[in-house]
Amino acid sequence: MPSLSDLVDNFNDSEIGPEWGNSYEGAHEAGGEARVPCKVGLYAGYQTGRAWTFAGATVYLKLAKVPAASTGTNVTCDFLIICATPGTNLGFEYNAVTGMLRMMSNVDYWDPAAVEIPYDPVAHLWLRLREDGTNVYWDTSPDGTTWTNRRTLASPAWIAASIDDTALDLWAYRDAGVEDYAAYDNVNTLADGAVHDANAALTAETAMTVSAVVAAHATAALTADTVLVASPTLAAHAAASLAGQAALAADAASSEIPEVAGLAAGHLDLHLEQGATFVQNYRVADVSGFTWDGWSVRAQIRSAPASEHGDLLLDLGDYLTVIGDTIRLAIPASVTETLTRNGVWDLEVVKAGTVVRLLQGRAVVSLEVTR
Known part of the structure; x- marks a missing residue:
């Protein structure tokens, strides 16, 4: 039962992957x-292929380029979840003629209650569809991290009935005018290149010191203490259990990542009490005047690593x-x-094509409510 949450592609290998086996009419990878x-x-x-599941899933992407209207009267590009029933689908549609972004849940190819907003190529650069067993949500974002909900709808019955029988369809059409293309990118990932991570050793359960070493040159040399010889050094601290430092050499072939040469990702376990509010701060304490301005932050709990x-x-x-x-994680009791099972988690910061993993570890849930 592959979830659409697990579909990840940044289209950087210039080849259509096997997951996209139903692509048609000249769709291809180019320019990442x-x-x-x-x-x-x-x-x-x-x-x-129509072998995926949208129930309980989240799928997002970057709408990197939209087609021009030219002389057409019907010019669109779509980000859709489709099922076996023709015309039954949901997703986003950009209309190049009207300049509107449509959020729709179609039956027989139409949704009379669809929500439309004027398309903003900056504010709506990223689009997200998610389903939680009760509702479907249409969200937009300028950076893939800060999201604004645009529509919420009770989940159509076909989602639960189409387990292992749905597909993701990214398509475009015009009825007239100069032919061009729509471009999609970064399906379920913010990374345009490799994600760098390493391990640090876990020690006690009262103090943490973990350093993320960000080097400006991929050719920086490693010294005997396994820290990259480069600066600046970002030291991330939290009131949790960790002490250690390590580094990972950059992937020189990942030219899309402009600066990051390595980091020391700390191992930090989250201990969550079911039904209780969880709050933890991660602060850069060793660099005077440091700020995370310009960086986005993201984190997930999964049953196993995404890889x-x-x-x-x-x-x-x-x-x-x-x-x-400071990065603050505050999960409300509701x-x-x-949460009903243990898993793994990671905390990453993102800037343009750079992804730095600061922390990773187990997510341990104390089942106070379930018991």
């Missing part, structure tokens, strides 16, 4: 994007706040109450 031709009178699409196709248990993005040199 999924490019879908917008041809006169033809539908073209970047489409997965092992672990299921998403909780996206922590809505519960993270950046305050100067949310921890929904």
Whole structure:
């Protein structure tokens, strides 16, 4: 039962992956994007096989380029979740003629209650669809981290009935005008290159010191103490259990990552009491005047690492706040109450194509409510 939460592609290998086996009419990868031709009178699409599940899933992407209206009267590009029933789907549609972004849940190819807003290529650069067993949510974001909900709808019955029978379809169409293309990127990932992570040793349960070493040159040399010889050094501290430092050499082939050469990702376990509010701060204490301005922050709890196709248990993005040199994680009791299993988590900061993993470890849930 593959969840659409586990579909990850940044389209950087110039080849259509096996997950997108139903792509059609010239859809291809180029320039680190999924490019879908917008041809006169033809539908073209970047489409997965119909073997996925949207129930309980989250899928987001960057709408990197939209088609121009030219002389057409019907010019669109879509980000859709489709099922076996023709015309039954939900998702986003950009209309190049009207300049509107439509959030729709179609039956027989139409949703009379669809919500439309004027499309803003900056504020709506990122689009997200998610389902939680009760509702479907349409969200937009300028950076893939800070999201604004645009529509909420009770989950259509076909979502639960189409387990292992849904697909993601990214398509474009025009009825007239100059042919161009729509471009999609970063499906379920903010990384345009490799994500760098390393391990630090766990010691006691009362104090933590973990350093993330960010080097400006990928050719920096490693010294005997395993810290990259470069600066600046970002030291992340939290009131938790850790002491250790390590570093990972940069992937020189990942030219999309401009500066990060390595980091020391600390091992920190989250201990969550079901039904209780969880608050923890992670502060850069060793650099005077340091601020996280310009960086976005993200975190997730999964049943297993994403690289092992672990299921998403909780996206922590809505519960993270950046305050100067501090990242605060505050999960309300109403949310921890929904956690019923242990998993793994990680905390990353993101800037442009750079992804730095600061912390990673287990997420241990004390089942106070379930018991």
